[in-house]
Amino acid sequence: MCPSFLSISYQIYYIVLPLKNPGNFPFYEFCQPLYNHIFKVKQKGKMDKEDKRRYFVVGSVYLEVVTPLFQQKLKEKYQGLNFRCLKDFLDKKDAIHILFHLRHRNAWCCTDKANCTNHGALPLNHHQWKQLYSENPGPGIHNCFCKYTAKSIKPVDLDLSLCGLILYNCCNLAQLDGKAVHILRRNKNDYLSHNTTCGITKDEYDPLMDELTTNILQLDKTKEDELIRIQKRPLDDSLCNKYMTTLLDIHEIFEKIDTKIELSTNQILNTVHINHAGLTAKIEEFMEKVVCQNCREKLDKKGIKDQPIHPYKLGQSIFQLHHQIDLTSEVDDDEWRESVTDIVMMDDGRLVICLPDQWRLLICNTDGSQVDSIDVQGIPWDVTAVNNSTVTVTLYDSDCIEMYDINNKLKLKSISPPGMSRYGDITTINNKLVVGGKDRLLIIDHQTGEVVQTIQTDSRPGRLHGSGDRIFYCNYYNNNNNNLYWYSYTDDRHHTLSLPSYPRSMTTLQDGSLYVGCRDGSVHVSSDCKQYKSVTTKELKKLKYAVMSYNSKQRKLVTIGDQRLIFKVFNEK
Template sequence: MDPDNRRRYFVVGSVILEIVTPVFRQRLEKDYKGKGLGCLQDFINSKPVIHILFHLRHTNIKCCVDSTNCRNRRKLPLNYSQWDLLYTENPGPPKHHCHCLYTTNNVKLDDLDISLASLILLNCCNLTPNEETLIKELREFKNNYLSHNTKGAITEKEYQTLWNDLMTYVLQLDPSKQDDFIRIQNRPLDDSLCNKYFVCLLDIHKKLEEISDKLESSTAEILTAMNINNGQSNMELLTKLEEILHYVRWQSSKEKTDRHGIKQQHLIQQYKLGQSIFTLHHQTVLPSAVYDDLVGYVTDIVMMDDGRLVVCLPDQDRLLICNTDGSQVDSIDVQGKPWCVTAVNNSTLAVILYDGEFIEMFDINNKLKLKSISLLPMWWWGGITTINNKLVVGDVNRLLIIDHQTGEVVQTIQTGCCPDRLHGSGDRIFYYDYYYNNNNNLYWYSYTDDRHHTLTLSSPPWRMTTLQDGSLYVMCRDGSVQHVSSDGKQYKTVKNLQSTSLYGVIHYNLKQKKLVTIQNKHVTVFNEI
């Protein structure tokens, strides 16, 4: 898939989920608070609202309460999962079906996605004609461009036609969102967050209901066509059809959703902090030709997706390419001292040189230098990383986001310190402060909320790498490795990875599911359990 088309989808989806949905929730809150109700649950529980919503889900029904206001709708815009999120049915008299049988769940504003929030706004709230029109337009916009967009991509031509409309609709509802539009429009692609948004924005529940309805119809047709004589084979077929139908219905309503409508049940299990995640694969010693016991001789390492290691050897002016067992495959001579390295793709590396003014890019398969990217001035010590197909380097009091194809700085992020030993992961850029490297603070910038965050560790951080669940291993200056939670709020020491080395290197590769460390002259490779 064209990464630019995917990024455009990500930008539009981010606007819908991070701007439009909160605006809808705020407008809903304004409405029910204006009616003297303290929370959403009270509003949903009020008789006029539950009556309206009941008939948005159920048809051909006369309520025992206020039957004169019952409305029979041919289409039911409230689906099963939305109704089950709001209400729970209590036992009642046989054949009695009325909203009086339902109890309101403990539902909060953050539980409402854009579809449900807009449905409640349009049917249960006091809107101006202009607000009603804009909410309908934005709801339709989401349906047209995202709900049925199974490719997760938007072409440049389509983007040019839809972007101005999207901005116009939103800013008419809330003019204060101008800066949010600029921030989101300039954000790089975050694949993991884009995947979550893709799941959220697809109208999965509607599709499941369509499948369920189709199965019900098909079941009836099959049973009519069958010459049922209570034969065993027919009964087995009937049982199987009922099992399938039950499964589809169960799938359509079993998942509760979080604030963006994203499934709470993660496909990747979250690690328990400090638990034993890796088992030793092997350990080897770098040959004397590579390592002569100088502190910090190996300054950086990266594992490629094919399992090869690329090691920075600044005192030898070269990059060592070797297998995980330490056997040498090849090397690339560098005109300067390679200090920090990051993988751009399966075959391309970006390297910062010691006391250099350039980012050097190499093809490790052909051992070719592809280009030099000049950055003046540049804080070369701070390191280099990648995030969303862009390079990131540290400079004095800022981070520079660079398009490696054009060499242009596409974004500057102020930090208030000299960011050192950068590490990009998901939508976050981690670093510590070079000038105050004796403090214990781990910092990171998050694209999601456009803020810098801090976690104070037990020792000054030195190197870091991200595991598959989004948590981090942070190698500290006291030789310890701290396991930091994916939300960056907690950490715990990893006992089986401690070292007496002051300057170690650590790196995890998701595709290989291997962790590699270099401490002194020892290369240790771990397999994920």
């Protein structure tokens, strides 16, 4: 691939990604210089200052008066219909059906077909629809409103355009009120949403303000004094620039940019003979290197630098209990025997935990603080880290792997490798994913989703763990088989070590030795995997069927034992 094309691709990726996922970015500070560059906004000496002040006044009216007015009207409407919250109102059949067809063209619902409509234009954009609704778990026969459920949002979470769209289409407004909402939304789109010059001329301003005043007072006559006050305010350049980033319809703009980029990219790809999968793989590879470098810098700043490796004496007491995390308040444990099925510790110390009964991943620090979660469309069963911002998860009774960005709480992709076990574990080795199949291990390139290697085994492998050049596993079906198995890339062979009882969980320590959680207690296996001794740390010695995760950067071990909601965090001595 030509270097200049890669350079352009990376720049596009860096520009578009944070704007679509602004949660971890100082949004205004990041976007404003970009707007100036992309849209060539000229604000110094190139525009009449009064044009900018008029833009500032109109923008202030929309953000300080119209937006909260729309939000309040929407709340009054659904409360007047005896709905206790916006979610319940949006789940109402009439509302979801109307909004569904404002987003989806040529879709005919399995129920209420008589009221299905097919709009030429789709005023509800993709971002707005995703803000309102999530898809229900399980496959659907076709695209229908019955497949969606409203999210738990409040009117204050909605911007003017979306709030006005719901008011106008779903709330049975009186004729004059409906007309007022329509005009206010239309003028926002006409004068602000696509106005990248940050200016409004006097010829536009006077009739526009007259129309805004008339329609705002139609909805709320108490707003007159507030409108007069805003019209007299002087220009505040900083606030004006900030308002601009809010008023521009960024998601619609970037959907259009995406389309143009895709068309241009197709032409370039054909020229340099590479497909989209190849381009995506290259970009993801580059991003992973950047992420890893950023993580390395952050860890260094925190004083978590690579430390010299000292081999452990087999069976010595390595860890001491530091504290426990009790997740009883986070997990409802009245349905599932195993409320937590897997856990991984990231390089920055965060824990990512599978909660199958709640269909989500729990994320928290090793002290139990800053608890957050990611909803999963399925039952998360096993988890492994790809890098410090990305994890992959297997789903119970599914042959699908899902990849998540835990910083932005986004699903990045789904991978369905042929031959994957529907109840298998997952691990990583040499920057590749490893899953089990029927009498085989599947090595998967997570960037392309392709199975790049198949390793035959004598049995169905279960509870996987990758370390160095070895993939460890146990026999999935036979709980009386006490063997720990591993495949070694060094000699391209499978090896076996017989343990006192059935092995369930493995984690590698910083010297290459392993802790293995077995049915009758944990054992310490030497780095050459030729011998073992019982673990001597009091809290670990009798730990049965433990799920455990060690991180060499943190020098910490976290375990889940018989008390499935109690996590124990150990520090190295």
